[in-house]
Each structure stands twice: as C-alpha cells, then as structure tokens.
Amino acid sequence: MAMTGTGKPSGGGATAGGGILSGEAATTYFERRRNDRMRKALIWTGVALVLLWCIQVTIIADTDWERIGGRFGVLGSIGRFLLLDFSLLPHLLVPAIETMMIATLGTILGCFLALPVAWFGARNVTPSLYIFYPIGRFMMVLSRSVHEIIWAILFVGAVGLGALPGILAVAVRSIGFISKITAEAIENIDPKPVEAIRAVGGNQFQVMYYGILPQIMPVVLGTIIFEWDINIRRAAVMGLVGAGGLGLVFFRQMAMFNYGGVTMVLLAILVLIIIGEIVSHYARKAVT
Amino acid sequence: MSSQDMNTPRPAAPPQWTRFPFPETLIRYSALLGVLVFLAWSVHFLNLDLQRVLGAFPRLGAILADRYFPPELGFILDQRFLMSVLNTIQMSILGGAFGVLLAIPLAWFASHNVTLHRWIFYPFGRLSIMGCRAIHETIWTILFVTVIGFGMFAGVLALTMFCIGFAGKLFSDEIEAIDMKPVEALRSTGAGPLQVFVFGVLPQVKIAFVGISIYTWDVAFRAATVVGFFGGGGMGWYLQRATYELQSTRVAAILLTIIALVSISEVVSGWLRQRLAGERLA
Numbered sequence: 371m372a373m374t375g376t377g378k379p380s381g382g383g384a385t386a387g388g389g390i391l392s393g394e395a396a397t398t399y400f401e402r403r404r405n406d407r408m409r410k411a412l413i414w415t416g417v418a419l420v421l422l423w424c425i426q427v428t429i430i431a432d433t434d435w436e437r438i439g440g441r442f443g444v445l446g447s448i449g450r451f452l453l454l455d456f457s458l459l460p461h462l463l464v465p466a467i468e469t470m471m472i473a474t475l476g477t478i479l480g481c482f483l484a485l486p487v488a489w490f491g492a493r494n495v496t497p498s499l500y501i502f503y504p505i506g507r508f509m510m511v512l513s514r515s516v517h518e519i520i521w522a523i524l525f526v527g528a529v530g531l532g533a534l535p536g537i538l539a540v541a542v543r544s545i546g547f548i549s550k551i552t553a554e555a556i557e558n559i560d561p562k563p564v565e566a567i568r569a570v571g572g573n574q575f576q577v578m579y580y581g582i583l584p585q586i587m588p589v590v591l592g593t594i595i596f597e598w599d600i601n602i603r604r605a606a607v608m609g610l611v612g613a614g615g616l617g618l619v620f621f622r623q624m625a626m627f628n629y630g631g632v633t634m635v636l637l638a639i640l641v642l643i644i645i646g647e648i649v650s651h652y653a654r655k656a657v658t
Numbered sequence: 659m660s661s662q663d664m665n666t667p668r669p670a671a672p673p674q675w676t677r678f679p680f681p682e683t684l685i686r687y688s689a690l691l692g693v694l695v696f697l698a699w700s701v702h703f704l705n706l707d708l709q710r711v712l713g714a715f716p717r718l719g720a721i722l723a724d725r726y727f728p729p730e731l732g733f734i735l736d737q738r739f740l741m742s743v744l745n746t747i748q749m750s751i752l753g754g755a756f757g758v759l760l761a762i763p764l765a766w767f768a769s770h771n772v773t774l775h776r777w778i779f780y781p782f783g784r785l786s787i788m789g790c791r792a793i794h795e796t797i798w799t800i801l802f803v804t805v806i807g808f809g810m811f812a813g814v815l816a817l818t819m820f821c822i823g824f825a826g827k828l829f830s831d832e833i834e835a836i837d838m839k840p841v842e843a844l845r846s847t848g849a850g851p852l853q854v855f856v857f858g859v860l861p862q863v864k865i866a867f868v869g870i871s872i873y874t875w876d877v878a879f880r881a882a883t884v885v886g887f888f889g890g891g892g893m894g895w896y897l898q899r900a901t902y903e904l905q906s907t908r909v910a911a912i913l914l915t916i917i918a919l920v921s922i923s924e925v926v927s928g929w930l931r932q933r934l935a936g937e938r939l940a
Binding site for chain 1: 689696697700701703704705706707710711713714717718721722745748749751752755788789791792793794796797800801804805806807808809810811813814880881883884887888891897901913916917920921924
C-alpha cells in the first residue's frame, strides 16, 4: 500500500514533466484511477464488515464452546476417527459396487430425461418459444436448485426404500446440468449442415440425426462423463436418507459410534472417486 | 524411382473406405458393449423392477399433488424461520469466503506449472483438493457435528471444506492455463516462488478468481440449504423437522422457499459475474 501511495505522485510528476499528455487528460486519468481505488476500497470494506458480522452471528454466538472442550477435546474427537477398523473392509465391497451402479444408472437415466428438456430449452430447435422454451428452462432451474438429498427424500416417499430412489434422485439432479450444456451446444451449432440437409429434403428426424447430433456429440459426451464423475459422490450419500450404497454403511457406523469404521467408509468413497476420476479422464480423452 | 518407392509404399489393394477404421471400431463397440453389460448387470444386481422405475414419476406427481399440495405458505413468514434463512445466507457467505481463502494457496500448490515443489507440494495440494471434493458436503457436516456439536459452526466448516474442493479445482485449472512468460521473466530476475506467485501469477488470474469465487458462493448457498438437515444449522433444520414430523405441506413451503432463494442467488451471481466480465473487457 505504502509503495503504491508513493509511486502515484511521482508517476504523475513524470507525465506532467514530459509534457506529452495534456494536463487535463492526466488529471482525469488520475481522478479516474483514484475513484476506482476508492470504489474498490469501499467494496472490500463492505465485504469485510459483512464477513465479521457473519462470524459474530454464526460462529461466536451460536457455538457451544463448553461442549467442544478446548483444544484437547477437539483433538480427542478427531483422534477417535483415526483408529481404523479394518474388520469392516469385506463389508464395504458390495455397497461400493452398489454406489457405482447407482451413479451409472442415475447418469444414464438422467441423460434420457435430459433429452426432451434440452430440446425444449434450446432456443433454435424448441417446438414453441412461448410454451415449451420456458418449460424447459424451468425444468433446468428446478433440477439444479433442489439438492440431491431433498430429491432423495421425495423419491423415498414416492417409491420406498432401496437403490431405486437413489437412482431417480441422481438422475433428476443430473438433468439440469446435462440439459443446460446440451441446450447451449445446440444453440451454438453451425446452421449450414442443417440447412444443407433441409435443402436436399431431409425430414425433421434426419435434420436432428445428421445435422445437429454429430456437432454436439463431443460436448455432450464429455458433459455426461463429467456428470458421472460428480454423481459418484452424490450416490455415496444417498444412503443417509435411506437409499442404499456406501451412505447407508456410513450412517450405520455413525449410529454405532464406530468412528474407525466411519473413516474406512470415507476411504472407500475416496477410492471410488479416484477410480471415477481416472476413468473419466481417459473416457473424456477418447470422446473429444 | 527409388525415392518414390521408399517413401510411399503402395498397399496391395486400395482399402474400402469406412467411417471408422478397424481398431477404432472394435474399441468403440467393445466399450459400448461393456457399458451395456454393466448396466444390465446393475439392473439385475440392484433388483430393479423396470415398471417401478417408469411408475416413479407419476407416483411422485400424485404424492406431490395429494400430500404436499397446498403448501403451508404462512410458515414462511414465521419469525424464526426467516431468521434461519438469514443464517443460511450468512453460513454460505462465510463458508465460501473461508473456502476461497484456503483454496488459493492449495491451488497454487496443486498447479503443475508454478507449484513450489513437484514432489512434495504438488501431490499435497492435489490430494487435499481432491479429498475435500470427494467427500460430500452432507458427510462433512455429519463429521463436523460429531467433533464440534450441533450448530452453525459445524455447517460453516463443512461448507468451507466443500468450497475448498470446488474452488480449488477451478483455481488450479485457471493457474495452469496462464501465460508463462511473465513467470519466466520474474524467475530470471531471481524472484522467489512467493514473489513469482504474487507478481507473476495472481495479476493474470485475479479477475477469473473473483468470478469463480462468486460462483462458489452460489454453489455453497445451494449446499447450505441442506447442511442443516444433518445438524449444521440454517433452514435445513426446519426442513428435517418438518420431514420427520410428516408435515408435508410445511415441507412443500420450505422447498418452495429454497427454490426461490436459489433462483435469486443464481440471478445475483450471474449479474455480478456479467458485470465482472464487462469490467474485464473495459
């Protein structure tokens, strides 16, 4: 700060001494720069004040500091997680496979559900700009703004416990992102192939299949693979509200206060995520 | 004659043109087959009834219309609920801010081109960002609740971890895409790694970082609406209570509030980022 403070007047002196710039231009430039700095300082002060207020309300006033029990209390509670429970290892395989399956099936189902939404929500191919386009856009917002846990609760209420509500929740949650990217890709296509196919007498289906699909395919496939990667971590928590997979094991270990087992579940999730990241890395390379 | 023969050996017969040549097609179709087999196996393994899958959406619609339909909108105006909405916003701001602040050094470590040390700091940064990203925010909430106890502090910490993972990945992608010439210039004048980061890297990514931070807040707000479900404070707590007490109309009211607030936050963050992009051009 001090450096810039001293640097500013000397810079001004140099331009004035050079006499190349007119004095008026220089003052407006420095005035503008000063105003800019003032504005930035105001913004940052505002941000800092808001942060302090948030800290006061949510952390200092709301925390039960007695219960935490000082530094040793926190270290003790963290230490309980570090005693790994290796006896849980054989019981983790099936839930891990289930989690992977929920993520995969959910992503595939999400793609199919995203197809009409993307079709409705893309400005240049939508059947009706005043009826279907807003519907498509609303579906995208709805799918993205409701958290996967809430979707899972709704679907558990609708179809009962098991893997199915997890798959449906993951699918519905993926609709938003996949269809948004797909709709954007459709809006940005090169219209010439579409016109060419129309000109030689192609029908609506042929226009879609030969004109639009090849252009958006790499983007869409990349997005789907990316979404699958995210869906693994979503599928891992579906069990918390009764929908199978590793989340259920996590919930049970937590309920039994077996913190070593909890850590094992977390490690299993980490392994799944690493596998997913490696697979998606190579798959994305292959499709683009 | 000899040069032509050596450079371009003619194939015996001109091969038939196919859209995909031989090994590519094989890989493509076997990958597709593998995915399909995995799907079929999972449907069998998870014991899914396809009729139930197809019937799920009509049933969800029926249940929403039947049990959730007249949302108890009066509950939204409840003083304590409004307070919890404010708390949710505060939690998301704090979690986003802490997460972004912690993510910047981690992203510095985790970007391959300017990292401090490729064998010590690079894997450390990568692993911590990936660990934060791998564990879902609800699981972070449960973990912090067991360590710290119920309340917003646990929620803020969980959101912080979530934001480290989210922002750290985007930050390190951004850093890896910078122009390396200023960095080299600074290095050649003998600048240390911190000086290189502050004067060579940060000016290039500053505006992008601010944009990513706003986006991170947006996503953190979405996550903040549910951390309360697992004891992290905020409006999620009311959602959990209403869900477990089977007060479906109240759940519907809370869900509508969440959708409205998330839409507003999306509009706000989009507007801020658009202004930022305008500033970048000017």
